[in-house]
Amino acid sequence: MRPFTYERATDAASAVKAVSDNPNARFLAGGTNLLDLMKLEIEHPTHLVDVGRLPLAAIEETADGGLRIGAMATNSLVAADPRVRARYPVLAQAIIHGGSPQLRNKATVGGNLMQRTRCAYFYDTTKPCNKRQPGAGCSALEGLNRNAAILGASEHCIATNPSDMSVALTALGAGVEAMTATGAVRALTVADLHLAPGDTPHIETALSAGELITAVTLPPAPTGGQVYRKARDRASYAGGLAMVAVAGGQIALGGVAYKPWRALKAEAALAAGQTPAAAAEAELADARDSGRNAFKIALTTRLTVAAIAQAQGGKS
Amino acid sequence: MKTTMTVNGQASTLDLDPRTTLLDALREHLNLKGSKKGCDHGQCGACTVLVNGVRINSCLSLAVMHDGDAVTTIEGLGVVGALHPLQEAFLKQDAFQCGYCTPGQICSAAGMLKELADNWPSQETADLTAAIVATDAEIRERMSGNICRCSAYPQILAAIRDVVGAVA
Missing domain, CATH: 1.10.150.120 ([2Fe-2S]-binding domain)
Structure with missing residues (x-):
């Protein structure tokens, strides 16, 4: 790890100012992703602003009948919350399908949204990666791309977003609250948080430098069954090859793109009375593989069909 | 950087490089060698300790993040004659x-x-x-x-x- 200075933030506004004023500063919350990347010298901030103890961990009812989850709430505490389990089971399920208990006990909701890709070439500092080093090239295009994106990728980057939690948040139509450099809090959606790689895959989110996620907001749960399904190489503690979250008529896919992928085409097909199979095929019609990840198109299609059928009360 | 933690019931103040992980602070600065460094990337769990009663990977945490925290390692869980x-x-x-x-x-x-x-x-x-x-x-x-x-x-x-x- 390269040297850095450390400060513990006393309030959100001063933390935002500290990071906004210093292009080499980063927020530190749970640290489970950032510190790992710093050990590997993929991330090398010179200053860390620890926001982990800011009073932003509460889970509260909102006026519209939803929930507001503070960004510093740990993944474990969100999944354990009785209101989340009763009203948003897909969110609890998604969280407990990610990482290990030790990681979930430290990782925060805000940090989970901001975690980086697990693409092997992003991690391998001896190989070109446009995310790490803009313009260097993408080694995954013709390399070990078994878990690469099948939707929304570009010729510059085919990395996927690894989050389980954010797939459920996207299906639930969740929002994000973020504090900007001026101290104002603005609202965006989880679905719009991540930016398409295009020719700037190193720019990953719509947040500006120093902007801090302060909360995630859940609208009232949609009517209908909620299901989270994850396909992976081992039964526990492994990143997903494909994930599907269904909340009533709302569907999101994980592990397939640079962001949790709201499956609007599948939703429209279902709303028009089409079968789960037709809905899944409509969504995956635009899918493109890079070779070793070709199987993910069929896998994601089948997992989506199974998840929709399960949510509708049928057999999975 | 000064960091005070209560480790196995005993308050300790350490002056640490901010890069020091909680695991390295326990092993190398407090000589508590029970917690192990396996992968050092949060994948193996050998470094698991309890912080304020909650299990975490001590390799993926900086010691300075734990100022004021109560840490329990295997040495504090039980001792010979009074095992957990x-x-x-x-x-x-x-x-x-x-x-x-x-x-x-x-x-x-x-x-x-x-x-x-x-x-x-x-x-x-x-x-x-x-x-x-x-x-x-x-x-x-x-x-x-x-x-x-x-x-x-x-x-x-x-x-x-x-x-x-x-x-x-």
Whole structure:
């Protein structure tokens, strides 16, 4: 790890100012992703602003009948919350399908949204990666791309977003609250948080430098069954090859793109009375593989069909 | 950078490079060698300790993040003559071979017992709104963050089962 200075933030506004004023500063919350990347010298901030103890961990009812989850709430505490389990089971399920208990006990909701890709070439500092080093090239295009994106990728980057939690948040139509450099809090959606790689895959989110996620907001749960399904190489503690979250008529896919992928085409097909199979095929019609990840198109299609059928009360 | 933690009931103030992980602070600065460095990337669980009663990977945490925290390592869980029930059970069930992962396994299991008591769900929990039943599948899943290279998993499960009690 390269040297850095450390400060513990006393309030959100001063933390935002500290990071906004210093292009080499980063927020530190749970640290489970950032510190790992710093050990590997993929991330090398010179200053860390620890926001982990800011009073932003509460889970509260909102006026519209939803929930507001503070960004510093740990993944474990969100999944354990009785209101989340009763009203948003897909969110609890998604969280407990990610990482290990030790990681979930430290990782925060805000940090989970901001975690980086697990693409092997992003991690391998001896190989070109446009995310790490803009313009260097993408080694995954013709390399070990078994878990690469099948939707929304570009010729510059085919990395996927690894989050389980954010797939459920996207299906639930969740929002994000973020504090900007001026101290104002603005609202965006989880679905719009991540930016398409295009020719700037190193720019990953719509947040500006120093902007801090302060909360995630859940609208009232949609009517209908909620299901989270994850396909992976081992039964526990492994990143997903494909994930599907269904909340009533709302569907999101994980592990397939640079962001949790709201499956609007599948939703429209279902709303028009089409079968789960037709809905899944409509969504995956635009899918493109890079070779070793070709199987993910069929896998994601089948997992989506199974998840929709399960949510509708049928057999999975 | 000055950091004060209560480790195994004893307050310690250390002057640390901010890069020092909690694991390295425990092992190299406080000479508590029970917690192990396996992968150093949060993948193996050998470094698991309890911070304010919650199990975490001490390799993926900076010591300076834990100023004011109470840390419990294997050395604080029990001592010879007054072992923790999990330590007794690991001995009785021969729940290790080389022993390298054992401190992490036991600290993890201790954290897991509290999570079970608090009715936290796992991916094996069929009904998220009911009381958790500590089936073998639940225990295995809840211990999946701890790898055992010697593959003593059946004995580890048996040891934890001894402490959790049989499921009706």
